[in-house]
Amino acid sequence: MYDQASALGARRPDAPPALEGIRVADFSHFIAGPMCTRFLADMGADVIKIENAASGDDLRRFEPRLAGQSVPFLWANRNKRGIALDLSRDDARQIAMDLVRSSDILVENFSTGVMERFGLGYDALKELNPKLIYCSVSAYGREGELADRLGFDSVVQAETGFMSLNGFPDGPGLRTGPAVMDIATGLSATIAVLGALAARSRTGVGQKVETSLFDVGTLMLGFQALGYLATGKNPNRVGNDGTDTMPTGVFATADGTLYIICANDRTYGRLVRDVLNRPDLVDDPRFRTNRDRMENRGELRAILERALATDGSEAWAQRMRMHKVPAGVIRTVEQAFQSSEMIARGIASTIAHPTAGTVPDIACPLRLAATPIVAAVAAPTLGQHTREVLDMLGYASDRIAELSAAGAFGAQA
Template sequence: MLDNIATDFPEHTPRPAGAPQALAGIKVVDFTHFIAGPFATMMLADMGADVLKIEAPGRGDDFRQYPPVHPDLAQGAPFLWSNRNKRSVALDLKTPEGLEVARALAATADVVVENFSSGVMARFGLDYESIRKTNPEVVYCAVSAYGREGAFADRLGFDPIAQAESGFVSMNGYADREGVRALSPVMDISTAMMACNAILGALVARERTGHGQSMEVALFDNAVLMTGYATLQHVFSGAEPQRHGNTSPDTCPSGVFEAQDRSFYINSGNNKIFQRLMAQVVERPDVANDPAFATGRDRSARREELFALLGEAFARQPWSHWQARMRAAGVPCGEVRSVGEAIRSPEARERRLVTRIPHPAVGWVPNMALPIRYGRTPIADPVAAPTVGQHTHEVLREALGYDEARLASLAQAGAFGPPATRHETAGAPA
């Protein structure tokens, strides 16, 4: 496990020394778990915010156990992917002492983020109305399934359910079978992006007005948005989107084709691209200029004929031949890759999307970069996701001024979990 990381991926290049960070000085108290909430707070951490991840002692966020779990890390690759640049604080919120500490941290926060089931934070006295009494300028973001109020506030939400109920699944796959979900948690990731955007907007508003606010981002609301312009197409026409596999209902020829050695995708998004494809790439100016193929609608009506013509041409040469010709002609195209091929591709290496970063337990771990490139405030250098409670004592000393006697008293009271779940090792609270 991770045996080839040093040869497969370059070492992370540090940000310029002394460069400012976009969110330096912003403290985020993070009560989130699984994907949507933690990915949102990770983006804030990458921008320079100090993100304090509040976890249950011992096991921590259940997402830590998603496979594959490295035996020396005691956490899985998915958790590393979504929790870098954070500090972990282990608190037992079921004890009065642990809850007191959590409330004290929230009182010092610029931002509080949570994605518990509706009502949980209110029971803990950690909801917006409770926190704003001691921290009126707080920016408070709740990531929910179907909203915190209303007839569906009690429903649990997970990415594939949101994909199904939003209509997203109905749009994807092939016409002769049931719709399919996206294996990537696209609804969780996009909800995280929405939550991050909402928080950034609220921080700008606070800077201008002096007032904090609460906000909510619902997984279902975001999932409906993720069906794209199909929503308004349906309202205009009354027709439901149909499944088209790898082809497009709006542009033609767009889809997967076969060269001699591998598959690739072409997107002929307009008439000029089609004409360049036919005249310059496959050397069929007669088709490029044929009135029968003049418009996207004309081409879609004769899709099978057009795909057969292109398929016959592409089968004569390898992908490298066609790629060079299409790049020269300005025809959008790309090979159909596996995930492993994608992250080791020339494009990914050029953009340094996957690098390796040091880890005290295993030497190196992989890191997936954010697709944000600030000119003046570069993204923070990545620090691997923490162990459960790794920074508990450090944070409480720093943020709340607790001395050793206070920390020992809290530990004895079970605020950091029972002694059996606390590890007096290098990975224990510092």
């Protein structure tokens, strides 16, 4: 693993994080909701994750595992404190209400109606805490005929047309490997929460904010969505080629493949003149403009790949970087984490874990100069901070013991 602090500069101990003093009651699970609260936690919010005392977040059972811990859970839940409650019990729900009363933000992504059944819906909680920002993440929105539908990342990729844009023209549409819709929805929820937090600083009152997988999935179609609405033409799959520029795509080299993007004539000129030493191709009438190159892409690809076959991918990538031609070697995940770029950015590190010893971690992509991201802390074990949180809420030791004996924190407690 790599040393993030040495790569990016040590964090000033006197620099407060951006969301210092903000408390988040995190009722979310799986990926979309926890991604939102992970970003809030990275920026210094005190995120308290409330889990089902019997089994915890279902993501805890996802593979792979490291020293008994779910790696997906570790990924989605760092920098949070964890409390386990049996919300089917009145006394446990009262603890949740006490936590919400002292919180600035609540994030939930249960099926529609679940929070209301627990007495934790927005209408009830805004009376309890008028300053509360209540973030609801759903599959298809909380209102209307789709509100009761369950949804998952890959289903939304299929339904929004996103899958139809991925893959090669002669094959079926493909979903992405990573859960891009969940991640993007978590990011969208974070933006909504921060907007509501800024508004509260002016108005003094909170509000309900929402985002849904389906709406974000439509956003993730990119400008192809608006292109369809503007022209009526259904966008097609093009594989790894560019949809509107050439040369853009995957090109074979002597030892592998390289992804190259020439988004304009100037970049194309630098590629053929400075990198490939083929100045004759700049003014070749077949390739003079992007339209010309798109019409003659087969001929141009053959010429470029003959030139690229004389050296390896890494050598060409360095040459293109020197001449400001955007390009990158196509790597496996293992190769990416061993690359000079990954090391230079200090992305991977290890952090302490209460039962596993140490676990790997990936740096937050946000960089705030004056209010830096907090030092990473591993995701909590189930109920790890229950006593700590109850102490914070002012519960006396005898009351905590009474609640524990009654089963408010689950049978395991």
